[in-house]
Amino acid sequence: MATVRLDNVRKVYPNGHVAVEEASFEVGDGELMVLVGPSGCGKTTLLRMIAGLETISAGTLSIGGRVVNEVAPKERDIAMVFQNYALYPHMNVAENLGFGLKLRGHPRAEIERRVREAACLLGLEARLDARPAALSGGQRQRVALGRALVRNPKVFLLDEPLSNLDAKLRLAMRVEIARLHRQLGATMVYVTHDQVEAMTLGQRIVVLDGGVIQQIDTPMALYERPANLFVACFLGSPAMNLLRGILQGDGSGLALATAHGRIALGEPPQAGSLGSWLGRELVLGLRPEDLQPADARRPARLEARLELPEPVGNEIFLNLRHGPLALVSRVPPQPLPEPGSMLALGFAPDRLHFFEADGGARIA
Numbered sequence: 001m002a003t004v005r006l007d008n009v010r011k012v013y014p015n016g017h018v019a020v021e022e023a024s025f026e027v028g029d030g031e032l033m034v035l036v037g038p039s040g041c042g043k044t045t046l047l048r049m050i051a052g053l054e055t056i057s058a059g060t061l062s063i064g065g066r067v068v069n070e071v072a073p074k075e076r077d078i079a080m081v082f083q084n085y086a087l088y089p090h091m092n093v094a095e096n097l098g099f100g101l102k103l104r105g106h107p108r109a110e111i112e113r114r115v116r117e118a119a120c121l122l123g124l125e126a127r128l129d130a131r132p133a134a135l136s137g138g139q140r141q142r143v144a145l146g147r148a149l150v151r152n153p154k155v156f157l158l159d160e161p162l163s164n165l166d167a168k169l170r171l172a173m174r175v176e177i178a179r180l181h182r183q184l185g186a187t188m189v190y191v192t193h194d195q196v197e198a199m200t201l202g203q204r205i206v207v208l209d210g211g212v213i214q215q216i217d218t219p220m221a222l223y224e225r226p227a228n229l230f231v232a233c234f235l236g237s238p239a240m241n242l243l244r245g246i247l248q249g250d251g252s253g254l255a256l257a258t259a260h261g262r263i264a265l266g267e268p269p270q271a272g273s274l275g276s277w278l279g280r281e282l283v284l285g286l287r288p289e290d291l292q293p294a295d296a297r298r299p300a301r302l303e304a305r306l307e308l309p310e311p312v313g314n315e316i317f318l319n320l321r322h323g324p325l326a327l328v329s330r331v332p333p334q335p336l337p338e339p340g341s342m343l344a345l346g347f348a349p350d351r352l353h354f355f356e357a358d359g360g361a362r363i364a
Helices: 043-051 093-103 108-122 137-149 167-184 195-201 219-224 229-234 269-277
Strands: 004-012 018-027 032-036 058-063 078-081 155-159 187-192 204-209 212-217 241-250 253-258 261-266 281-286 302-311 316-322 325-331 342-346 353-356
Touching: 004 043, 018 043, 018 058, 018 212, 032 043, 032 195, 043 058, 043 078, 043 155, 043 187, 043 204, 078 137, 093 108, 093 137, 108 137, 108 167, 137 167, 167 195, 187 195, 195 219, 204 219, 204 229, 212 219, 212 229, 229 241, 229 281, 229 353, 241 261, 241 269, 241 325, 253 269, 269 353, 316 342
Parallel strands: 032 187, 032 204, 078 155, 155 187
Antiparallel strands: 004 018, 004 058, 204 212, 241 253, 241 281, 253 261, 281 353, 302 316, 302 342, 316 325
16 A cells, blocks of 8 residues: 655646645545545545646645656556446456456456455345346445445545435445555555544544645544634534624633623633633524533523434434524433523633634634
8 A cells, every 4th residue: 555645735626726725734544535625626626636637737646755746547556446336347346356466467266256256245246147227226326336346456545435325325334445455554545525424434634625635534533623614514423503793701611692682601611711802793603412402511601493303323412593594402311391492501711712703713
């Protein structure tokens, strides 16, 4: 396997559109790195530049220490799995798995050995004689993965490989890909717009927006300490609650003066570094699981009207309204008041996130 390194990589199209701006990061040997962001953020363009399917306008791309800016895709020793399975309908599973090796002139015995190994790894041994039309969506995706596996490349590139599957199959294939990565110890770069896929699969995640890298870190570090409002809202389902107001302070601690009332914040750990923000507008962030009905541990800090409880089995999402502002609370199963009732809500001061009102950068 090999490392993949990008140094100030940029992609500008002939019409002047900047798809990727100054991207710099390294995918470690054997690491599974996920590129995540909304449609049009540049993640697939980045992947295609690594594959050699898009030219690089500026910067340096290296694989295994070798600069590959001008190297043809077939010479980069990478294997790519696309969103559509791209299987040959007239070939059976075994032929689809081995076709790339056949084109490269590998001996027949070696092709058969590698095909058997990949089929065994992916649970396709009983389907080697079947054609793609006879396979389920999950089996077709396994064949597409197997076609990359038999190559034994330095780097695997996966471009939204699960987006065509239903929810149950996506979950099963996420587990499958994670298992394959552990078994192979392979270097993988995985593109997705699904933040659940990103959080569950990635050892590290690159979050992109508008062609610009917003933050690179481990899944839980991104969740616990988002660098800006975009990352805070993009990662997490339901999304982080945001309240805009003027930061105030007195002997009893900090408070946020909003258009709908004053919210006491207590003494957050960041209080010392928030001194320069007193009297200034900022944005307060609070994850749904940290906004709870008030109790002895979480004294009441704001009131909101319950609009719709959403029981989903092991938890309940409370859709709330604080003035015109929509909030969401994630609570364990419990008896709830009727929709339309007012709820007193509390939170622990150490669970608060603070962001600049202009620009959205994290404070403290």
